[in-house]
Amino acid sequence: MMKDDNELVYEVIHGSISSFEVLIDRYQQTIFNIILRMVGDFETARDLTQDVFVKAFEKMGGFNFKYRFFSWIYRMAINEAINYNRKRPKNISLNGIDPLLAENPEASDHESSNRLLHNGLLNLTDDYRVLVLLKYYCGFSYEEINEVTRIPVKKVRSRLFIAREQLRKGLIANGFFENDR
Amino acid sequence: MVFLKMTDKEIIEKIYRKLDGELTAAELHELETYLAGHPEAVRFAKEWELIKEQMESELANPVDIDFKQEILKKINTETYKQPKKTEILIMRSFWSRPDFRSGFAFVSGVFMGLKNMNLINNDMKKQVKVIISIVVAIAILIVAISFFFPTVFKGLTSGTFGKAEKYHKQQMTEKDILLRSEFVNDTAQLRNMIQGLIYFSLFTQDLSTKIDSCVLIFKAQGLGDLAEDAKKVSILQDYSDFIKNNNRTLGTTISMLNGFYLKDTADLSQDVEKNLRDFGTYVNTLNEKDSVLSQALLSMDNFMLTNKTIQARKTEIARLKSIRDQLLVKSIQIAGILGNKEQVGSMLSYAMASQDNLNRLLGNDQLGEFMAQNKLQFVASNEGIQSFVASNAMQANVSSDLSMMFQSNQQVGAVASKDKLNMNGLAMVYDKPGLQFLVGDKPGLQNLVGSQENLNAILSGTDNLQSMQVIAFFGVEKLNVILSNYSLQNVIQAQSLGYLPASDGLNVIYLSQENLGFIGATQGLNNMLGVLRSQNLGVFDPGQ
DSSP: OOOOHHHHHHHHHTTOHHHHHHHHHHHHHHHHHHHHHHHOOHHHHHHHHHHHHHHHHHHGGGOOTTSOHHHHHHHHHHHHHHHHHHHSOTTSOHHHHOTTTSOOTTOOHHHHHHHHHHHHHHTSOHHHHHHHIIIIISOOOHHHHHHHHOOOHHHHHHHHHHHHHHHHHHHHHTTTTGGGO | OOOOOOOHHHHHHHHHHHHTTOOOHHHHHHHHHHHHTOHHHHHHHHHHHHHHHHHHHHHHSOOOOOOHHHHHHHSOGGGOOOOOOOEEEEOOOTTTSHHHHHHHHHHHHHHHHHHHHHHHOTTOOHHHHHHHHHHHHHHHHHHHHHHHSOOOEEEEOOOOOHHHHGGGGOOOOHHHHHHHHHHHHOHHHHHHHHHHHHHHHHHHHHHHHHHHHHHHHHHHTTTTSSHHHHHHHHHHHHHHHHHHHHHHHHHHHHHHHHHHHTTOOOOOOHHHHHHHHHHHHHHHHHHHTTHHHHHHHHHHHHHHHHOHHHHHOHHHHHHHHHHHHHHHHHHHHHHHHTTOHHHHHHHHHHHHHHHHHHHHHHTOOTHHHHHHHTTOBOOOOSSOHHHHHHHSOOOSOHHHHHHHHTTTOHHHHHHHHTTOSOOOSOEEEEETTTTEEEEEOHHHHHHHHSSHHHHHHHHHTOOSSOOEEEEEEEOSSOEEEEOSOOOHHHHHHGGGGGGSSOOTTEEEEOOOSSOHHHHHHHHHHHHHHHHHHHTTOOOOOTTO
16 A cells, blocks of 8 residues: 655655655655756756755655655755856846757757746746745645745746736747647 | 737746736637737747747657666665654644743743732832843743743654645635534544544553553564564554544644533634644554554564574464454454455455464464364465455355344344344354464354354354354355454444444444454544545545
């Protein structure tokens, strides 16, 4: 029977590395994908993902069982990515460091759309991007987004409304919809 | 048809909600009707469908990575944190709360001071009197605040897990309060529950003590020198601490229920609910974590079987095995109390499987000859009791065989002949000093112990000379586990145990004159679980 996250956390706290491995297996993919879309760079996302799990391991002794593990680790991942973006030198263009954003004339329509979507996402501010990612890449409900970000549900709704509108406008501007018109 | 006037924002919001699958059928119909007449809105909706589609396609094909090894390399396993004692909120009586006590002491002190000062100096200046009055007023205020706005005590209890946590989010409704009111006013139910909880507390406390003794003695002999063993011992100790801590909480719960029982407490509050839930969490955790016991026992056995130095000291090894055996029996009992069929099965199975090797260490294989002569057998497979039962075709006629087995006990025979017990003649007994588990039919067991009278005495728990004890009867469909000395009369009466938290196919029979706590523990648990379920606080479902 699959153990729930908090049970695994309990075991990790009590010295079980194998339980931590299960948690890594369970969450590394999503964490990495969120961070990748937050920072836009594969190598950085890889490093930050690893850092998140290392920090999670180190801080697990202070884990509050009142909360669910996923919200705890996602919050950690988001903070890690936001901190990285804050420290990132502003004069480096995202386009310059992100292979996902690089234009490729041989790319398929799907790949092109993907690139444009990433570009659109990276043009959002971190606060808005996080919400879009949690909503659409993690498939979270408003309540779950609230659990991760601690932003009240009402505010999640209103901010997501703005984030979506900004994303759509950005995508219109970068030609995301052109093939469909 | 009348259209609702929708602003752009409302339409956009509806389109988003449609994408999220949140619209009701009526809202969907309303939106579609609107879209039919507004091509711009249709375009907007299509754009978002495209965005969502693109995102979902990525979600379905995430970048495939595996950083596990890198992460594990980065982790310094030596520095992992000690377990945090997770906190369960517990309401405490006012007097047991430090803020109330401090406030009380403060007020008393100020009054005493005031009184003394008055004695010394009756002509105290008005200004001083005013200051003292203010201080007294503040002190009274502190006490009043602590009284009317009680703080919650964060007990040192670990192991609140997600599954149980979700019930903490439920809101209390008027209906709940009404139900609770009925419950706390049901004197008979309350009395049973209080008694049962006391027994449960006593039993688990005893388990905790056994664990502590085991840990102490094994550690003194060197178990724990290896890192892997040290972890298991540490986890076992945490399990024991968890029991102790939660039993303190249980004490609070019992006091609270006692208050209702004695009609001392008039008001109903969420405290009852909280404590009931905390108890449910406690039981859940005990159930979920019972593998700690088997893991630790495994560690202890390996220690005894591999440590040549200890093996050379027969007295020491006998002492270690004796305390380990006590913990083993206790572990089976707690699994029985919790209705954890799988754990009972695997622990019994392990108990039997491990005896062969351990007894060889002690040169204690005198039962082997009896076994061969009397066609008794060890159950030495790890497949569990049930598979053993299944692989040994049960031929005996249940009631007649029971009657024969217990024919010297008229009362038992009479009741057994009513076919109340679904047993056949196979029983599992164990030799207490050696904890040799044996399974045999009536003639085999009878030969083993010398006579049918002796066998009956053993089975009925009235045997004072023999060291044998019965632990289980195998039934055609059910495994009946007898977990301590008992009187057969009680076993028969234990038909009511059908209400106990036993899974289908397992009757836990646990009767003992000297271990009333065990009976009460299970009954108490069952009473409490019944209430948890009836009050829709369901936090525990045995066998799940």
